[in-house]
Amino acid sequence: MTANDPSPNHLQLTRDGQLRHFLTLDGLSQPLLTDILDTADSFIEVGERSIKKVPLLRGRTVVNLFFESSTRTRSTFELAAKRLSADVLNLDISTSATSKGESLSDTLLNLEAMASDMFVVRHSQSGAPHFIAESVTPGVAIINAGDGRHAHPTQAMLDMLTIRQHKGRFDGLKVAIVGDVLHSRVARSQIRALNVLGAEEVRVIAPGTLLPRDVEDLGCTVEYDMARGMKDLDVVIMLRLQKERMEGALLPSEREFYRLYGLNQEKLGLAKPDCIVMHPGPINRGVEIESAVADGPQSVILNQVTNGIAIRMAVMSMAMGGQMAERQQRQQEQQEGRA
Amino acid sequence: MTALLDIDQLLDTLESGLRQILQARGVDDPVLIGIRTGGVWLADVLGKRLGIAQPFGELDISFYRDDFSRIGLNPRVMPSSLPFDTEGRDIILIDDVIMSGRTIRAAMNEIFDYGRPASIILATLIDMGARELPIQPDVVGRALTLEAHQRVKLRGPEPLRIEVQESGQ
Numbered sequence: 001m002t003a004n005d006p007s008p009n010h011l012q013l014t015r016d017g018q019l020r021h022f023l024t025l026d027g028l029s030q031p032l033l034t035d036i037l038d039t040a041d042s043f044i045e046v047g048e049r050s051i052k053k054v055p056l057l058r059g060r061t062v063v064n065l066f067f068e069s070s071t072r073t074r075s076t077f078e079l080a081a082k083r084l085s086a087d088v089l090n091l092d093i094s095t096s097a098t099s100k101g102e103s104l105s106d107t108l109l110n111l112e113a114m115a116s117d118m119f120v121v122r123h124s125q126s127g128a129p130h131f132i133a134e135s136v137t138p139g140v141a142i143i144n145a146g147d148g149r150h151a152h153p154t155q156a157m158l159d160m161l162t163i164r165q166h167k168g169r170f171d172g173l174k175v176a177i178v179g180d181v182l183h184s185r186v187a188r189s190q191i192r193a194l195n196v197l198g199a200e201e202v203r204v205i206a207p208g209t210l211l212p213r214d215v216e217d218l219g220c221t222v223e224y225d226m227a228r229g230m231k232d233l234d235v236v237i238m239l240r241l242q243k244e245r246m247e248g249a250l251l252p253s254e255r256e257f258y259r260l261y262g263l264n265q266e267k268l269g270l271a272k273p274d275c276i277v278m279h280p281g282p283i284n285r286g287v288e289i290e291s292a293v294a295d296g297p298q299s300v301i302l303n304q305v306t307n308g309i310a311i312r313m314a315v316m317s318m319a320m321g322g323q324m325a326e327r328q329q330r331q332q333e334q335q336e337g338r339a
Numbered sequence: 340m341t342a343l344l345d346i347d348q349l350l351d352t353l354e355s356g357l358r359q360i361l362q363a364r365g366v367d368d369p370v371l372i373g374i375r376t377g378g379v380w381l382a383d384v385l386g387k388r389l390g391i392a393q394p395f396g397e398l399d400i401s402f403y404r405d406d407f408s409r410i411g412l413n414p415r416v417m418p419s420s421l422p423f424d425t426e427g428r429d430i431i432l433i434d435d436v437i438m439s440g441r442t443i444r445a446a447m448n449e450i451f452d453y454g455r456p457a458s459i460i461l462a463t464l465i466d467m468g469a470r471e472l473p474i475q476p477d478v479v480g481r482a483l484t485l486e487a488h489q490r491v492k493l494r495g496p497e498p499l500r501i502e503v504q505e506s507g508q
Binding site for chain 1: 399401402403407408409410411412414416417418419420426448449451452453454
């Protein structure tokens with residue numbers, strides 16, 4: 001199997017359909033995505049308590065395995081694991097073992113020897129979390145924290161949670177994703193999630209040079225003109241311009257991009273008056289979005305960050321729970337086999 | 340086959356038992372917390388009977404269950420809701436049925452994550468015995484001994500009724 005396998009569910013689901021890894025939204029059903037959102041709602045309440053901790057992952061070890069640096073994603077995963085009472089190890093691999101020539105498999109074997117129960121993996125190569133999930137010892141859960149251009153499923157789910165909080169539903173919603181879709185694993189996961197959850201229309205708004213080939217096949221419509229694209233929107237999601245990934249002449253200039261595809265008050269005024277503005281961060285102010293909009297009343301960008309902790313708590317506890325239920329089943333079957 | 344127990348009689352017993360213990364302990368401003376789902380229905384009824392104006396709290400103990408490592412997370416978990424500060428309060432904790440005592444342990448752990456209450460009184464409608472932990476209710480509607488194949492269940496919320504079901508045959 002490869003990362004492009006359209007049905008990776010034999011890998012991420014148990015026989016009973018419980019989550020045991022969280023690698024991609026591909027193939028996950030609407031009821032399961034809704035379960036994730038509902039569970040996250042309960043974890044939001046935990047975040048409002050005097051002691052923001054529940055004992056679900058007490059005694060478990062979670063390793064944040066970041067082959068690509070990140071501040072927000074890594075710190076919200078860390079906080080999520082700590083609020084579940086897990087012990088957390090943060091490994092910034094880009095600056096350690098692999099630079100000394102250790103292979104990925106050897107790094108993993110060493111970490112497994114430390115009795116880790118869960119790896120949260122971010123990698124610049126698409127499919128790396130799948131590869132790890134296939135090779136890891138049974139009982140260890142893998143959570144994808146972003147792989148290459150492929151997927152960033154927890155980010156997409158925290159965005160869905162934010163949309164549901166503000167809109168109360170998905171059906172009938174018109175949602176646009178604006179900007180650098182080409183380099184965006186977030187956009188791919190968002191389009192998937194919005195389709196499964198039943199949004200009426202998912203629109204991508206971008207110059208042709210920043211769209212992947214056959215983008216419509218992902219389940220969206222395409223609009224090159226932002227003014228036309230903003231019409232009737234309930235939700236607008238701005239993407240970060242991934243300058244570090246730009247190779248060659250994809251963009252005339254940042255100023256030109258901002259003029260055509262940057263979100264300002266005037267363009268936002270073309271959407272529905274209650275349209276919410278989202279951004280996965282980090283924001284490039286004045287490149288994708290005007291400060292007045294990013295900090296304005298329609299912006300829910302900071303809600304997204306708060307929701308990120310709750311979604312990660314939900315996914316981590318569901319995957320760990322699936323692994324443990326499976327472990328229990330295996331033990332029972334072994335005992336019955338012996339008897 | 341379904342046998343019915345008289346719910347009103349059990350509620351009367353619970354109410355008078357609670358009045359006695361509140362008076363004996365000198366508690367004059369208690370708050371109610373019900374454990375989902377049956378305990379929440381009972382908290383609603385008992386709150387009215389005892390004249391407690393403060394809205395009752397609802398606990399979902401899924402995040403505190405001790406069988407997570409065996410069966411995973413309950414997919415039907417709902418947010419807990421305590422619409423008051425528990426710190427220093429006298430709490431009446433209510434559940435429909437007590438058996439092993441594990442639910443109550445989980446519920447008390449959860450309550451303490453909201454703050455340190457002054458006291459907790461435990462009230463359950465039915466005590467099935469079969470305890471596995473050193474936890475005893477302060478007030479019980481009725482003790483009940485069933486055959487191994489029987490289960491008791493509170494149905495509600497309107498009307499509340501108790502069913503004894505024959506199962507596992």
